Amino acid sequence: MDSKSRTLRLRSGLYRTNLSMLILTLAAAVATPVPPAGAQDNIFTGTNSGATSIRIAVADFKPLAADAQSTAFKQTFDATFYADLANAGIFDIVSKSLLPAANPGSPAEMQLQSYATAPASAAFVTFGSLGVAGGKLVANGYLFDAKNAQYPQVLAKQYSEDATEDSARQVAHRFADEIIFRLGGGTPGIAETKIYFVKVGGGEKEIWAMDYDGANPRPITHLGSISISPRVSPDNSRLAFTSLGKYGFQLKMYSLLLGRYVNFPSGSGSSESPAWSPNGNEVAYAAAPDGQFNIWIADSNGALARKVTSFRGGNVSPVYNPRTGAQIAFISAVTGLPQLYIMNTDGSGVQRLTDGGYASSPSWSPNGQFLAFAWDRKYGPGAPGGQDIYIIPTTPGPDGAYHWVQLTWDGGRCDFPSWSPDGRHIVYANSADGRPEHMRIWTMLADHTQKHPLTGPGADMPNWSWK
Amino acid sequence: MRKNRQEKVLVAQQKQESLMTTPRSMKSRSIRAALYLAVAMVAISGCSKKPSPVNPASLGPTAPTPPSPPTATLTADPLAIDLGQSVVLNWRTTDATSVIIDGIGPVNVNGTQTVSPSSSTNFHLTAKGEGGSTEANVRVTVRVPVAPTVPADTSATTATPDMGSEAAFHANVPDIFFDYDSYELRAEGQTSAAKAAAYLVAHPEIRIVIGGYCDDRGSAEYNLALGENRANAAKTALVSAGVAPARVRVVSFGKEKQFCTEETDECWQQNRRAQFSLDR
Numbered sequence: 001m002d003s004k005s006r007t008l009r010l011r012s013g014l015y016r017t018n019l020s021m022l023i024l025t026l027a028a029a030v031a032t033p034v035p036p037a038g039a040q041d042n043i044f045t046g047t048n049s050g051a052t053s054i055r056i057a058v059a060d061f062k063p064l065a066a067d068a069q070s071t072a073f074k075q076t077f078d079a080t081f082y083a084d085l086a087n088a089g090i091f092d093i094v095s096k097s098l099l100p101a102a103n104p105g106s107p108a109e110m111q112l113q114s115y116a117t118a119p120a121s122a123a124f125v126t127f128g129s130l131g132v133a134g135g136k137l138v139a140n141g142y143l144f145d146a147k148n149a150q151y152p153q154v155l156a157k158q159y160s161e162d163a164t165e166d167s168a169r170q171v172a173h174r175f176a177d178e179i180i181f182r183l184g185g186g187t188p189g190i191a192e193t194k195i196y197f198v199k200v201g202g203g204e205k206e207i208w209a210m211d212y213d214g215a216n217p218r219p220i221t222h223l224g225s226i227s228i229s230p231r232v233s234p235d236n237s238r239l240a241f242t243s244l245g246k247y248g249f250q251l252k253m254y255s256l257l258l259g260r261y262v263n264f265p266s267g268s269g270s271s272e273s274p275a276w277s278p279n280g281n282e283v284a285y286a287a288a289p290d291g292q293f294n295i296w297i298a299d300s301n302g303a304l305a306r307k308v309t310s311f312r313g314g315n316v317s318p319v320y321n322p323r324t325g326a327q328i329a330f331i332s333a334v335t336g337l338p339q340l341y342i343m344n345t346d347g348s349g350v351q352r353l354t355d356g357g358y359a360s361s362p363s364w365s366p367n368g369q370f371l372a373f374a375w376d377r378k379y380g381p382g383a384p385g386g387q388d389i390y391i392i393p394t395t396p397g398p399d400g401a402y403h404w405v406q407l408t409w410d411g412g413r414c415d416f417p418s419w420s421p422d423g424r425h426i427v428y429a430n431s432a433d434g435r436p437e438h439m440r441i442w443t444m445l446a447d448h449t450q451k452h453p454l455t456g457p458g459a460d461m462p463n464w465s466w467k
Numbered sequence: 468m469r470k471n472r473q474e475k476v477l478v479a480q481q482k483q484e485s486l487m488t489t490p491r492s493m494k495s496r497s498i499r500a501a502l503y504l505a506v507a508m509v510a511i512s513g514c515s516k517k518p519s520p521v522n523p524a525s526l527g528p529t530a531p532t533p534p535s536p537p538t539a540t541l542t543a544d545p546l547a548i549d550l551g552q553s554v555v556l557n558w559r560t561t562d563a564t565s566v567i568i569d570g571i572g573p574v575n576v577n578g579t580q581t582v583s584p585s586s587s588t589n590f591h592l593t594a595k596g597e598g599g600s601t602e603a604n605v606r607v608t609v610r611v612p613v614a615p616t617v618p619a620d621t622s623a624t625t626a627t628p629d630m631g632s633e634a635a636f637h638a639n640v641p642d643i644f645f646d647y648d649s650y651e652l653r654a655e656g657q658t659s660a661a662k663a664a665a666y667l668v669a670h671p672e673i674r675i676v677i678g679g680y681c682d683d684r685g686s687a688e689y690n691l692a693l694g695e696n697r698a699n700a701a702k703t704a705l706v707s708a709g710v711a712p713a714r715v716r717v718v719s720f721g722k723e724k725q726f727c728t729e730e731t732d733e734c735w736q737q738n739r740r741a742q743f744s745l746d747r
Contacts, residue, residue, distance in 0.1 A: 072575060075564070165573060205723075216572075226723045228687055242691075248718035249691055270695055270719050273688045286692065291699040291717070293692035314692030331689055337648060338689045360686030374686065381647055381732070415686065434730070436683055436722075461687070 057122035062105030064131025084176030105129035214454030240274035323368030372417035534597030537563040541603035563594035639666035650696035664708030682735035694719035701741035
């Protein structure tokens with residue numbers, strides 16, 4: 001009952017446009033923790049043009065060979081490919097029990113009618129074949145329009161890669177992204193994107209990277225210190241972060257192309273929480289050369305630094321509007337507890353968005369319309385409630401107020417939301433019991449559905465790559 | 468309790484300093500390498516527990532049969548090597564769908580791999596299947612040659628000014644504690660600062676670092692600013708009592724260095740402070 005009342009508390013006028021979905025969400029929330037079958041492109045981000053989810057049949061690929069290696073790769077491919085489409089947030093995937101028993105491997109073997117009619121009733125069907133041939137992993141993937149008997153082929157792709165487990169995963173991601181791009185309103189898929197994060201262990205924190213689905217985690221830094229706040233550049237060439245050295249926390253820059261650190265002078269004193277402008281030419285950050293943390297902007301090499309704010313109390317966590325590059329959201333404690341603000345990059349038009357509590361960690365949605373952030377609305381010693389993920393529009397409603405929406409609740413401490421480049425997903429850190437060492441990284445659709453963890457405990461501060 | 472905390476601080480500082488300077492010997496370098504490997508392995512094992520994606524095979528029409536639990540063996544040949552030599556790892560599993568070896572990553576269900584660990588390593592294999600998961604371990608010992616140590620350089624220590632003993636310093640320069648989400652000095656904080664300033668004015672050879680710390684609630688990035696403000700509030704109190712600003716260095720640690728990790732008011736109070744150390 002509690003979850004129902006909480007869902008109702010989503011005081012979003014945005015939901016009104018799609019009452020059926022709200023009811024569906026409610027029914028799902030009350031009856032079962034499983035996300036609604038029709039979890040669709042979220043209506044907040046504007047990427048959904050009102051169409052309901054596309055019903056798609058995902059046939060397991062047919063093995064090209066029966067050897068053990070091919071079988072293992074095919075298993076990896078099928079599971080990864082299925083998960084990519086299920087996670088995309090725009091599909092209604094036909095249950096595999098409703099599909100014909102035999103999996104077609106090529107258009108010649110395709111019995112389109114058996115997918116188009118009940119019980120499958122699919123609008124689209126994906127199928128193909130995969131195996132190891134001549135030392136290469138070869139995959140042929142097809143997307144067919146099930147309702148177009150005469151010219152059903154929408155997409156045909158052939159992949160030939162080194163025969164490794166990772167290739168099987170990457171080929172699945174690439175083919176899934178091709179399909180999502182074509183059926184998802186022209187928005188590129190995110191299956192090939194990366195998530196950078198802080199790996200916590202042994203009293204140290206290092207920056208790590210992983211695939212968008214949590215697979216393939218790998219270390220980037222080996223500083224043996226405390227490194228936090230990773231932010232990858234829009235072209236994936238560099239990683240800005242903050243690291244503890246002899247003179248306190250300062251910005252550091254790592255070239256992902258060169259595989260080494262590059263100079264980024266951020267002045268004397270502490271500096272932290274870098275953010276890239278969408279064209280990659282500027283970095284905004286918080287620095288305290290005079291003992292007060294304020295927002296600064298420098299070029300991408302750390303030169304030509306200029307101070308943008310001059311408020312007392314601490315000003316941190318800047319983030320650019322990724323659509324315009326002309327605005328920055330940040331956290332300021334100028335009035336007491338930290339609150340969420342936006343301003344123009346020249347320091348004009350400072351606007352407070354939150355009306356109290358304790359706000360942190362803003363992330364601007366790719367379409368520029370929303371900020372996701374962490375908020376403890378009843379912050380204080382002994383106060384009830386907790387820190388959860390919210391989104392808030394960056395322009396006020398007709399009544400002049402900013403109508404925020406709560407995306408998490410009753411799940412422990414949440415922090416560091418980060419939007420996916422397609423605007424349909426938000427990754428965030430969560431600790432069920434609130435203890436910092438139990439932080440793990442979760443992902444969800446931006447309409448708060450399909451929450452699931454991507455890592456085990458000891459992973460914090462996720463940052464989703466721009467592409 | 469108090470003494471214990473200071474020791475932890477010292478260890479942390481020495482560790483940081485050793486990271487900033489060039490390793491003095493082969494020995495320290497190899498120990499560092501071993502540490503990195505150990506940390507990386509712990510880290511990988513922590514991160515590999517991701518949720519199993521929807522298994523399409525389980526959705527098929529075949530009748531479900533109770534899956535049998537997986538088994539796994541892991542061996543290494545040879546079990547002991549000299550630094551730079553390699554070892555062949557050999558693993559066999561049954562009824563496993565995914566197999567992960569920490570430090571290597573996901574691997575085939577059966578296989579071999581040649582590795583060259585730079586220090587003695589426990590290889591840990593986790594096999595997961597329909598019927599559960601199992602683990603297997605093997606330890607590879609690496610004999611690391613010990614380089615002759617260089618005699619300690621005594622000239623450097625004589626050049627540094629005499630700052631007196633740590634004990635005398637901490638007895639006369641007490642930490643300053645703060646209220647929740649505040650960087651204003653409380654009444655007893657003013658008293659502490661006055662006492663500290665008197666000692667520092669009387670001992671002009673002492674240079675200090677003020678570390679600003681926060682409890683572990685709230686945002687990591689904002690708490691770095693709050694820690695900076697706490698350390699600067701302490702510095703301002705010292706400077707206005709006559710201590711030259713050039714003698715005082717400020718470092719904010721935010722919520723990244725907790726001395727007390729219990730989730731209690733008493734513990735949080737211990738963490739919310741400006742702490743004074745000798746800037747040697």
